[in-house]
Amino acid sequence: MWKEIYGWGKYPRVKAQVYEPETIDELVNIVKNEPELLARGMGKSYGDAGLFDKVISLKYFDKIHQVSDGVIEVEAGCSLLKVLETIVPNKKFLKVTPGICGISIGGAIASDVHGKNHFNSGSFYNMVSEIKVIDPEGHLLILDKEKDAVIFGSFFGSMGLKGVVVSAKIQLTELKGLMLKEVKIPVESIDEFIDVFEEHLCCNFCVGWLNLAGKEAQLLVKAANWISESDRDRVFIFNKRRYALFPFEFPVRIPKWAFNLFNKRYYAKALQKQEHIVKMENYFYPLDTITNWNNVYGRKGLLQYHFNVGLHVAKEALDKAVKMVLSGDATCTMAVIKRFGKRNDHTPYSFPDEGYNLAFDFVNDRAAMDLIARLDDLVEEYRGSIYKTKDAVSRLGQPVRVEKFQSVQNKRYLNGK
Numbered sequence: 001m002w003k004e005i006y007g008w009g010k011y012p013r014v015k016a017q018v019y020e021p022e023t024i025d026e027l028v029n030i031v032k033n034e035p036e037l038l039a040r041g042m043g044k045s046y047g048d049a050g051l052f053d054k055v056i057s058l059k060y061f062d063k064i065h066q067v068s069d070g071v072i073e074v075e076a077g078c079s080l081l082k083v084l085e086t087i088v089p090n091k092k093f094l095k096v097t098p099g100i101c102g103i104s105i106g107g108a109i110a111s112d113v114h115g116k117n118h119f120n121s122g123s124f125y126n127m128v129s130e131i132k133v134i135d136p137e138g139h140l141l142i143l144d145k146e147k148d149a150v151i152f153g154s155f156f157g158s159m160g161l162k163g164v165v166v167s168a169k170i171q172l173t174e175l176k177g178l179m180l181k182e183v184k185i186p187v188e189s190i191d192e193f194i195d196v197f198e199e200h201l202c203c204n205f206c207v208g209w210l211n212l213a214g215k216e217a218q219l220l221v222k223a224a225n226w227i228s229e230s231d232r233d234r235v236f237i238f239n240k241r242r243y244a245l246f247p248f249e250f251p252v253r254i255p256k257w258a259f260n261l262f263n264k265r266y267y268a269k270a271l272q273k274q275e276h277i278v279k280m281e282n283y284f285y286p287l288d289t290i291t292n293w294n295n296v297y298g299r300k301g302l303l304q305y306h307f308n309v310g311l312h313v314a315k316e317a318l319d320k321a322v323k324m325v326l327s328g329d330a331t332c333t334m335a336v337i338k339r340f341g342k343r344n345d346h347t348p349y350s351f352p353d354e355g356y357n358l359a360f361d362f363v364n365d366r367a368a369m370d371l372i373a374r375l376d377d378l379v380e381e382y383r384g385s386i387y388k389t390k391d392a393v394s395r396l397g398q399p400v401r402v403e404k405f406q407s408v409q410n411k412r413y414l415n416g417k
């Protein structure tokens with residue numbers, strides 16, 4: 001089937017042949033016979049990570065099998081949402097979850113996704129004990145985290161270029177409650193931001209929020225902990241409410257001041273109520289509440305730029321990046337800072353590495369593209385890296401793009417194999 005496909009940022013868009021195998025034999029045959037191919041999950045990577053002119057969707061591979069009390073085996077096309085709906089009633093949860101549950105298990109592994117607790121819990125890799133994959137020659141392999149440590153780890157963060165993930169065994173954690181208590185702390189500068197953030201590393205979760213749509217930055221450190229006392233008699237269900245507020249792409253461009261106004265209101269409300277109790281679904285997946293919020297950016301979509309730098313340079317590099325955004329013409333609608341802990345030993349392609357990471361959402365225009373080119377210089381200067389699953393235009397994302405578009409089958413995947 002031919003179809004126009006794109007990521008969450010809606011840029012770029014590609015006309016692609018989409019394969020949708022229903023059985024493992026069909027899946028293996030397609031991989032064997034197609035010299036160029038990329039696996040695709042739910043298209044929630046922002047940029048071009050899941051784009052190619054021939055893609056294979058695992059939408060029919062969406063089953064969940066209970067292996068033991070705390071372990072499930074999940075097919076790669078299954079969404080995190082379905083996993084959560086299945087495990088939460090059993091008082092189980094995911095130790096690591098990104099800020100969106102509409103992604104696939106295959107996508108979570110290929111990007112080695114992280115949450116608001118990387119500094120104490122690591123990335124998706126930390127919860128997976130075994131993966132089933134198809135290599136470029138069409139061999140179905142079962143890879144164990146201990147026995148096949150190197151090749152197993154190389155799938156995490158490889159952006160689909162290592163092969164097709166078919167399923168994964170996931171180690172679940174006990175769900176501590178249905179509510180969290182969040183504290184929002186306003187800070188004046190990046191310097192203070194990082195000091196305050198470091199003081200909150202004892203919390204279960206911590207994340208930074210920035211408004212950079214005005215002339216001056218507004219910054220909040222948001223730290224949260226599970227609270228469980230009041231949940232003893234409650235029924236545990238995962239009930240993510242979703243509202244379709246933006247069914248169509250906006251025909252007109254929203255001005256920068258409007259995003260600033262929206263952010264300022266959020267900031268003012270945060271100052272009014274610095275401590276609050278929040279439902280687990282809303283804490284972890286706030287952006288999932290409004291379906292297709294990317295339609296706000298119209299047909300041209302949005303660009304996200306997400307970079308990470310080491311701890312010792314974080315204050316300087318983040319401060320410079322924020323000032324570049326504030327002084328430029330690009331419209332930054334949203335910005336988030338998180339703290340990564342140490343890199344896992346066997347995940348060379350994974351994005352998380354000890355330090356601070358900052359993600360900007362930009363309205364897609366010339367000013368944003370120019371700014372991204374300058375941010376690339378900054379990231380290079382501080383020996384940082386970018387998150388390739390969010391990228392569409394950065395030159396630091398180029399190696400992946402070049403690999404993807406090479407025409408020889410063995411070069412499709414990092415390292416050949």
Ligand SMILES: Cc1cc2nc3c(=O)[nH]c(=O)nc-3n(C[C@H](O)[C@H](O)[C@H](O)COP(=O)(O)OP(=O)(O)OC[C@H]3O[C@@H](n4cnc5c(N)ncnc54)[C@H](O)[C@@H]3O)c2cc1C
Binds near residue numbers: 099112114165390
């Ligand atoms: C609102 C929003 C919030 C987000 N928050 C976070 C966050 O907090 N933390 C974080 O880490 N990420 C975050 N992301 C990014 C998202 O988690 C990743 O991009 C994820 O990989 C998307 O999964 P997908 O199923 O949509 O994959 P796609 O977008 O379809 O593909 C992403 C990559 O995975 C590969 N892939 C997909 N399936 C397979 C498979 N079966 N085998 C091999 N490779 C495969 C593709 O080739 C591609 O390279 C967020 C994205 C959005 C839109």
